[in-house]
Amino acid sequence: MMMLSKMKKGYLLALLSLVLIPAGCSSDQTTAKAKPQSKETASVKQTAMKTYEPPSMDKVPNGPLGDSIKLGFKILNETKTVLPNNVGNNLSCSSCHGTAGTDTTSPLTGVTAVYPAYNPRAGKVLTIEDRINGCFKRSMNGKPLEASSDAMRGMVAYLNYISTDVPVGTKERPWVVKNSLQNVPKVDLANGEKLYQQSCSSCHGADGAGTGATTGPALWGSNSFNIGAGMGRISTAAGYIQRNMPLTEMGGIKKGGLTDQQAADLAGFILSKERPDFAEKANDWPLGGAPADVPYELKSNKQ
Structure with a gap:
């Protein structure tokens, strides 16, 4: 509508x-006590991965896992064709996340390493499946996928694949420019x-x-x-x-x-x-804190 x-x-x-929008333990086994990790060492660990190059689709493994990864890749590029009942417009995931999320437009590389994560718009912690379905409901103007469907499993498998070697629990992805x-x-x-x-x-x-x-x-x-x-x-x-x-x-x-x-x-x-x-x-933003440029009324603003 x-x-x-x-x-x-x-x-x-x-x-x-609108004028302005405000914008561990020591590895030294010869000592009796573990040496405290220095701030410098912790900083190096946190910032070591400055860039990230995802594995090529040519290296997808054979078998059921590879088939699922390939399905996810196809869905990102041909979303409406593969999932016509879940897409309500003429867009695909790659419309915004270019080259199936692997180029610099809006990268999805490493995304599964940061989930689950708190989402202010939802006001709760989201899984990667929740985040995918949020895009289907909003950007695709469609319907969410069943969590146990082959399509959802395929998308998660693909996103995991292009996040290979990114440590789980990563907070920042320096190669992703907002x-x-x-x-x-x-x-x-x-x-x-x-x-x-x-x-x-x-x-x-x-x-x-x-x-x-x-x-x-x-x-x-x-x-x-x-x-x-x-x-x-x-x-x-x-x-x-x-x-x-x-x-x-x-x-x-x-x-x-x-x-x-x-x-x-x-x-x-x-x-x-x-x-x-x-x-x-x-x-949206049930706990408040909505950005100034949200183009619709929110219940939280009236409380």
Whole structure:
């Protein structure tokens, strides 16, 4: 169901008024007592993995585990084709997580090592399965997977595979750059529309309907992400656009060449368009602390 015009009007006003978004034991067995671990040693251990290169799909093992990993890889690239009953738009996981989560757009490498993890939006600790289903409900505007389904097992197997050698319990993944613009300037929707037609419409369509799930996904309308998706927040959308768009030089703009103002204008223009609603949105951030750019009313704000 598309958002009511009242909701759209309220969000437009919020965009136009937005100015800033605030952004062990010793290994020496000859001593009687264990030597305390120095702060320097602990720091080295915590920061040793600065980069990470996931194993190639060419090295996937044979047998049932390999088959499950390959299924997960296929799902990330062809989500709607493989799971038509769970996807409510024309996007795939790779629409945001490029190259099945292994490139720099929004990497999923190492993600299973950080879960379970507390999620402020949910107000509780989530498993990796919970996180996957959150994307299906929001970014894919669809339905969650059964936890015991082959599809869920395959996605987890694939995410585990591209997280090989990342220690379980890892808190930070330095190779993952967060797609977020910390200080969002006041949005100029007219300039955003101009920039969109200049550098985005050839891939995403003049009407935002897209030309392909991975080459040019839908950015608004019934076949795009819903209002509850992370990309529905202007700071996230602007950060993603600035880091990753356009894929190749278009309209005189090169990848990574957009200013904060241009990225904010583009994000504001895109998010000012109608998109599917998310019925559970008011329950987000139940314990409070919601970011300033959440584009909908929350129950926690009224308590």
